[in-house]
Amino acid sequence: MNEEQTWILQAKNGSDEAFAYIVETYQSPVYNLCYRMLGEPETAEDAAQETFLRAYQHLHRYDIKRPFATWLLSIAAHYCIDRLRRRKLPIFSVDEDEETTFEIPDAQAPHPETEAVHGEQREQIHAMVQSLEATDRAAIVMRYWYDFSEIEIAEALNLTVSAVKSRLHRARKQLGKLWQETSTTAHVERSPYESPAF
Amino acid sequence: MNHRPFEDWLLDDQPLNPTQKRELDTHLRTCKVCSALAESNLALRSARLVVPAPGFTSRWQERLVLARRAQRRRTLLGTLFFSVGGLLLLAFLAGPVLVSLIGSPAEWISAMVHALLFIYTTTLAVAEAGSVLFRVLPGFVPPFVWLVLFSTLSGFALLWSVSIWRLMRRPQGVTS
Numbered sequence: 449m450n451e452e453q454t455w456i457l458q459a460k461n462g463s464d465e466a467f468a469y470i471v472e473t474y475q476s477p478v479y480n481l482c483y484r485m486l487g488e489p490e491t492a493e494d495a496a497q498e499t500f501l502r503a504y505q506h507l508h509r510y511d512i513k514r515p516f517a518t519w520l521l522s523i524a525a526h527y528c529i530d531r532l533r534r535r536k537l538p539i540f541s542v543d544e545d546e547e548t549t550f551e552i553p554d555a556q557a558p559h560p561e562t563e564a565v566h567g568e569q570r571e572q573i574h575a576m577v578q579s580l581e582a583t584d585r586a587a588i589v590m591r592y593w594y595d596f597s598e599i600e601i602a603e604a605l606n607l608t609v610s611a612v613k614s615r616l617h618r619a620r621k622q623l624g625k626l627w628q629e630t631s632t633t634a635h636v637e638r639s640p641y642e643s644p645a646f
Numbered sequence: 647m648n649h650r651p652f653e654d655w656l657l658d659d660q661p662l663n664p665t666q667k668r669e670l671d672t673h674l675r676t677c678k679v680c681s682a683l684a685e686s687n688l689a690l691r692s693a694r695l696v697v698p699a700p701g702f703t704s705r706w707q708e709r710l711v712l713a714r715r716a717q718r719r720r721t722l723l724g725t726l727f728f729s730v731g732g733l734l735l736l737a738f739l740a741g742p743v744l745v746s747l748i749g750s751p752a753e754w755i756s757a758m759v760h761a762l763l764f765i766y767t768t769t770l771a772v773a774e775a776g777s778v779l780f781r782v783l784p785g786f787v788p789p790f791v792w793l794v795l796f797s798t799l800s801g802f803a804l805l806w807s808v809s810i811w812r813l814m815r816r817p818q819g820v821t822s
Binding site for chain 2: 464468471472475476477479480483484492493496497500501504569570572573574576588591592593613616617620621623624625626627628
């Protein structure tokens with residue numbers, strides 16, 4: 449049994465301190481997923497807090513043999529999907545509140561100019577992701593920000609693997625189309641799967 | 647080669663061998679649709695992790711305290727609601743009876759005495775009939791019938807005990 453499982457077992461036995469450790473460990477991945485899904489820092493904060501509250505209340509249902517991150521992000525994704533469906537109207541805002549949202553800086557960024565271009569592209573891609581249907585959005589976020597395999601996405605979103613493939617295919621096509629419409633001469637120099645969330 | 651396989655490679659995010667990569671690079675120089683797909687894929691992969699404002703865990707702990715308080719309040723209000731509701735329903739149903747009882751105490755005392763006497767005499771009669779049957783019946787019933795009857799009852803008791811034991815052994819609810 450690893451350290452994380454020990455904390456989880458302690459939390460299952462009612463230790464608030466152990467669950468606080470879990471919150472501390474997973475706050476960034478959960479918050480990031482909520483932010484990418486909902487598009488706004490304030491709603492993302494609220495959704496991330498609610499995700500941990502739900503995880504705390506339903507921790508007895510967690511199967512210790514499954515990866516905890518998948519279980520937790522599954523709760524977050526389902527909560528965000530429900531919230532988006534209730535909201536109905538999609539949000540296209542790309543404005544970020546500097547007081548509440550922080551991006552992890554890239555320590556290997558070679559030039560400020562390159563970094564600025566990348567920053568613009570990140571904003572562009574964030575805005576484009578907001579235009580996707582809620583479940584497609586969750587699949588894309590899990591694939592690109594968390595390096596989840598199609599099987600893991602299927603488990604987290606209660607879908608079949610073929611449904612996940614189909615959703616990713618459709619979402620990539622939509623994003624490519626939007627990119628073509630909005631982008632000018634963007635060029636990104638980066639290896640695939642360089643910055644996973646974990 | 648036509649446009650279709652390149653688009654499928656990009657849309658399905660397929661791993662490519664060096665030859666396919668070269669062919670794709672050549673195609674991307676001329677095809678705007680595939681070029682946009684490739685660029686959007688790379689932009690997605692370059693996206694960073696956004697972190698919450700400092701103090702997230704403390705804010706969550708405060709939220710947990712508030713959630714617990716709200717839960718306690720809901721439980722209290724629920725209990726109060728059902729208690730008051732139950733009392734009001736009881737008063738509504740028993741009200742007319744209580745009024746009549748308070749209005750004429752002699753009547754309900756005599757009715758109560760009458761009911762008690764009825765219960766007492768009925769119990770005595772049933773007990774007497776039972777004792778007569780108990781004395782007379784064994785003479786009429788052959789011993790093997792008693793044997794069959796008691797065996798059947800013992801079997802039922804055993805079946806019931808085993809069922810309860812097996813139900814108690816089965817884990818409930820939690821999967822882990």
